[in-house]
Amino acid sequence: MPGVPELTLFEFDLVYNFFSFTFASMFAAFIFFVLSRPQVAPQYRSALTMSALVVAVAGYHYFRIFESWGASYVLNEAGDAYIFSGALFNDAYRYIDWLLTVPLLVAELIYVINPKNKGRLTFSLATAAALMVILGYPGEISADMGTRAVWGFLSTIPFIYIVWQLFTGLGDAMQEQGEEVSVLIRNTRLLLFATWGFYPIVYMLPFLGGMTAGALVAVQVGYCIADVAAKAGYGVMIYAIAAKKSEAAGYDIATMSQPQSVAAPAGD
Amino acid sequence: MPGVPELTLFEFDLVYNFFSFTFASMFAAFIFFVLSRPQVAPQYRSALTMSALVVAVAGYHYFRIFESWGASYVLNEAGDAYIFSGALFNDAYRYIDWLLTVPLLVAELIYVINPKNKGRLTFSLATAAALMVILGYPGEISADMGTRAVWGFLSTIPFIYIVWQLFTGLGDAMQEQGEEVSVLIRNTRLLLFATWGFYPIVYMLPFLGGMTAGALVAVQVGYCIADVAAKAGYGVMIYAIAAKKSEAAGYDIATMSQPQSVAAPAGD
Numbered sequence: 284m285p286g287v288p289e290l291t292l293f294e295f296d297l298v299y300n301f302f303s304f305t306f307a308s309m310f311a312a313f314i315f316f317v318l319s320r321p322q323v324a325p326q327y328r329s330a331l332t333m334s335a336l337v338v339a340v341a342g343y344h345y346f347r348i349f350e351s352w353g354a355s356y357v358l359n360e361a362g363d364a365y366i367f368s369g370a371l372f373n374d375a376y377r378y379i380d381w382l383l384t385v386p387l388l389v390a391e392l393i394y395v396i397n398p399k400n401k402g403r404l405t406f407s408l409a410t411a412a413a414l415m416v417i418l419g420y421p422g423e424i425s426a427d428m429g430t431r432a433v434w435g436f437l438s439t440i441p442f443i444y445i446v447w448q449l450f451t452g453l454g455d456a457m458q459e460q461g462e463e464v465s466v467l468i469r470n471t472r473l474l475l476f477a478t479w480g481f482y483p484i485v486y487m488l489p490f491l492g493g494m495t496a497g498a499l500v501a502v503q504v505g506y507c508i509a510d511v512a513a514k515a516g517y518g519v520m521i522y523a524i525a526a527k528k529s530e531a532a533g534y535d536i537a538t539m540s541q542p543q544s545v546a547a548p549a550g551d
Numbered sequence: 552m553p554g555v556p557e558l559t560l561f562e563f564d565l566v567y568n569f570f571s572f573t574f575a576s577m578f579a580a581f582i583f584f585v586l587s588r589p590q591v592a593p594q595y596r597s598a599l600t601m602s603a604l605v606v607a608v609a610g611y612h613y614f615r616i617f618e619s620w621g622a623s624y625v626l627n628e629a630g631d632a633y634i635f636s637g638a639l640f641n642d643a644y645r646y647i648d649w650l651l652t653v654p655l656l657v658a659e660l661i662y663v664i665n666p667k668n669k670g671r672l673t674f675s676l677a678t679a680a681a682l683m684v685i686l687g688y689p690g691e692i693s694a695d696m697g698t699r700a701v702w703g704f705l706s707t708i709p710f711i712y713i714v715w716q717l718f719t720g721l722g723d724a725m726q727e728q729g730e731e732v733s734v735l736i737r738n739t740r741l742l743l744f745a746t747w748g749f750y751p752i753v754y755m756l757p758f759l760g761g762m763t764a765g766a767l768v769a770v771q772v773g774y775c776i777a778d779v780a781a782k783a784g785y786g787v788m789i790y791a792i793a794a795k796k797s798e799a800a801g802y803d804i805a806t807m808s809q810p811q812s813v814a815a816p817a818g819d
Contacts, residue, residue, distance in 0.1 A: 371560075
């Protein structure tokens with residue numbers, strides 16, 4: 284079938300094992316976030332709940348992606364290459380995953396920073412995040428590089444809006460954080476930009492010479508690395524911020540309580 | 552086989568991916584309701600338990616529906632269309648799901664509002680909800696449009712009874728809620744009517760020209776969207792009401808306690 288390149292044993296296995304690695308990472312991260320949730324003060328638990336949801340949803344999709352990958356190739360008769368089996372690899376799983384998880388990733392950061400206008404900020408940034416994913420999809424499934432470029436460009440507009448909002452809209456709330464917490468939040472925001480910036484690069488890889496075997500493998504491995512860093516790694520940093528802020532608020536994990544005067548419900 | 556239309560690759564994949572998306576949404580919502588349950592005061596936890604049950608049952612059924620859909624079609628020899636495989640798609644999963652979940656959805660709202668007569672109200676409305684689902688089923692599985700219309704009409708009678716009861720029977724209890732909570736409850740009741748009103752529209756789609764490929768796809772996608780909104784989305788709103796009412800009752804999530812005088816067990 285045109286559009287599905289033949290893969291060497293090494294190429295097929297590399298992707299296969301990366302999918303398994305990513306599933307295991309998401310699954311482990313889910314257990315970590317659920318178990319660590321009571322360690323932080325109640326006002327930061329929503330952020331950890333969202334981290335847990337993100338990696339649970341991603342874990343489900345990587346399980347499906349893994350199965351779909353395995354079903355879409357068979358060994359050829361000579362046993363020296365993988366050829367298309369007749370069952371198309373389902374790329375849509377990634378986009379459904381991002382549609383559900385990317386808005387939650389933005390919300391995680393907002394909820395752990397806990398600014399006064401967090402409801403409104405979350406709504407506008409989560410909507411932009413969903414739009415970014417939806418606009419990227421028509422380009423991803425197109426074999427035509429022009430179509431890929433147009434949708435890729437459109438998808439960049441909400442992305443820039445999010446970057447801009449995370450720098451300006453969170454500015455005031457950032458001033459109110461302690462020194463150590465500020466550094467952690469800055470690093471987390473950088474991780475978000477670095478990992479999110481990785482996706483468009485992967486998206487553009489087929490421009491280097493069409494959807495060859497090399498491009499196909501690089502896209503799948505690239506998305507795996509980006510997903511582990513942007514979901515599990517990022518979630519661990521959100522946890523570190525929540526733990527540090529809980530400590531600063533006088534939260535005592537032994538009694539699961541904190542001084543009443545410090546534990547203001549909103550705006551920290 | 553007559554009655555099972557041929558689908559394009561796009562049509563088959565669209566339904567397939569919507570089923571997967573809906574399963575992931577229910578699964579994530581289940582984790583959310585379970586983790587968020589201790590965040591609300593004890594008198595509202597029953598409502599969150601019901602939300603968790605609803606999405607757990609729906610998640611199970613969407614898993615089955617997804618599998619059934621995948622098994623009911625195969626690629627034709629040319630590889631350009633999906634044809635009936637010989638294994639009938641099982642539509643009954645949806646109705647079994649609704650039979651279990653729809654009474655719980657009504658009960659969720661009653662329990663979060665917490666009126667004095669909630670036991671009696673839940674019993675009568677849950678019975679009407681079950682009746683509504685049972686009466687719809689013979690029409691759904693019939694290829695005859697007259698039969699579909701008759702059962703669809705009968706199913707509307709308990710639906711109207713529920714709408715009427717939710718407006719009149721809850722009227723007194725609504726007066727006792729605070730301003731902010733009242734707005735949330737009104738919005739949730741509207742979401743319930745809007746999403747429930749969507750089901751009869753989807754049910755009626757085959758009237759536009761029989762069970763064509765287009766109608767089949769629209770019915771499945773339509774039910775997915777309605778289910779996500781009516782179960783996961785609605786559950787999140789029930790959670791928001793419970794959280795707001797817990798705060799108003801002086802519930803402190805840090806110590807998981809509230810002042811004795813405010814924590815009246817019934818009628819809030």
